[in-house]
Amino acid sequence: MTAFEFTALVQRYQGLVYTICHQLVPDPEEAQDLAQETFLAAWRAADRCPAGYERQWLARIAANKARDHLRSAWARRMTTPGDEILGLNSAPPEHDPEEQTLCNLGEQRLREMVLALREPYLTPCRLCLLEQYAPAEAAALCGRPEKTLRSQLTRAKRMLRAQLEQEERVHPSKQNTTEQRPPADLSAARRRKERGLVSNGTVSYGRMPK
Amino acid sequence: MELFRTDGCLSDEGLQALTEHKLDELGRLEASEHLSYCDRCLDRYTALLTGSRLETPPQDLRRPVMNRVWGQVMQNVYGRAMVAGIAAVLALTIWGGGMRDVILHRDSAQGHLPHTPLLEAGESYGHGPVSKAYDQLFEAWEELMLPDRQTNDLRN
Numbered sequence: 001m002t003a004f005e006f007t008a009l010v011q012r013y014q015g016l017v018y019t020i021c022h023q024l025v026p027d028p029e030e031a032q033d034l035a036q037e038t039f040l041a042a043w044r045a046a047d048r049c050p051a052g053y054e055r056q057w058l059a060r061i062a063a064n065k066a067r068d069h070l071r072s073a074w075a076r077r078m079t080t081p082g083d084e085i086l087g088l089n090s091a092p093p094e095h096d097p098e099e100q101t102l103c104n105l106g107e108q109r110l111r112e113m114v115l116a117l118r119e120p121y122l123t124p125c126r127l128c129l130l131e132q133y134a135p136a137e138a139a140a141l142c143g144r145p146e147k148t149l150r151s152q153l154t155r156a157k158r159m160l161r162a163q164l165e166q167e168e169r170v171h172p173s174k175q176n177t178t179e180q181r182p183p184a185d186l187s188a189a190r191r192r193k194e195r196g197l198v199s200n201g202t203v204s205y206g207r208m209p210k
Numbered sequence: 211m212e213l214f215r216t217d218g219c220l221s222d223e224g225l226q227a228l229t230e231h232k233l234d235e236l237g238r239l240e241a242s243e244h245l246s247y248c249d250r251c252l253d254r255y256t257a258l259l260t261g262s263r264l265e266t267p268p269q270d271l272r273r274p275v276m277n278r279v280w281g282q283v284m285q286n287v288y289g290r291a292m293v294a295g296i297a298a299v300l301a302l303t304i305w306g307g308g309m310r311d312v313i314l315h316r317d318s319a320q321g322h323l324p325h326t327p328l329l330e331a332g333e334s335y336g337h338g339p340v341s342k343a344y345d346q347l348f349e350a351w352e353e354l355m356l357p358d359r360q361t362n363d364l365r366n
């Protein structure tokens with residue numbers, strides 16, 4: 001693609017790209033930066049653009065740029081200052097507070113809470129927390145990128161933990177009843193699947209791979 | 211308002227809310243994650259962005275984008291030129307530092323090389339005959355590279 005052709009492409013689609021960026025990232029300056037980043041990435045990968053699909057291709061790049069921006073902003077907000085010093089981010093999964101909370105939860109209660117989640121969290125949690133699929137397998141099953149599935153799983157665990165904490169504040173006696181139940185074994189990957197205890201629910205896994 | 215349908219795709223109301231700037235940050239993050247891999251929803255979404263729904267950027271993007279593209283191209287060109295320049299300077303330095311004579315007169319110099327003992331099978335590094343052999347090898351190189359040393363030593 002020549003510089004002249006690329007300039008024409010920018011002129012034609014700058015409104016679309018800026019609109020997508022601005023609708024996903026409300027700050028106009030950040031949206032404009034993201035729009036520029038989008039076109040720069042498009043220039044770098046111009047050879048890979050399918051002819052006649054420039055609109056969808058640029059829209060996808062803009063959505064990706066906005067997603068990365070929102071994801072890092074969300075992660076910054078969710079990380080408590082000082083976590084880096086304590087090494088909490090690199091702690092093994094068994095020391096992850098969300099994981100510990102879910103492990104202490106009864107299996108029946110975990111199932112209820114997972115099945116009450118909304119999309120896009122229901123499918124990843126159902127596959128990974130209840131049916132013990134590895135994230136890569138779950139991502140292939142529901143047709144989502146593995147990184148997306150992992151971040152959805154992390155957010156879902158935070159939501160479940162926040163929900164539990166809220167319930168404990170409202171009904172403090174519930175803490176005792178959950179402790180009496182057998183704990184949910186999240187680390188025993190595939191054990192239940194091998195024993196044939198996987199439930200065949202009616203919830204769709206989204207886009208199944210062909 | 212449900213942002214997602216039960217099949218995992220964005221709902222019509224969700225897309226509408228997105229175009230009207232009514233989603234909160236989590237909703238926008240979820241929508242962008244979904245749009246980054248779902249072709250159907252991306253098509254539905256871009257189909258909504260026509261006519262008056264398209265926003266105009268506060269500044270024409272052509273100039274800043276082309277400036278950045280130009281900067282990147284120059285960075286690549288200058289980067290390669292700099293690597294080539296450093297390589298040329300290094301080559302000239304090595305060439306002018308005496309290696310030229312060694313390379314050009316290698317055949318004649320080989321005749322002056324003293325016998326260098328070879329490492330025998332089973333011999334190990336460290337003390338013993340191997341380290342002596344290396345000492346002799348280095349001495350031979352010193353004689354070759356610093357031929358005036360002996361005369362200087364004699365003068366002193």
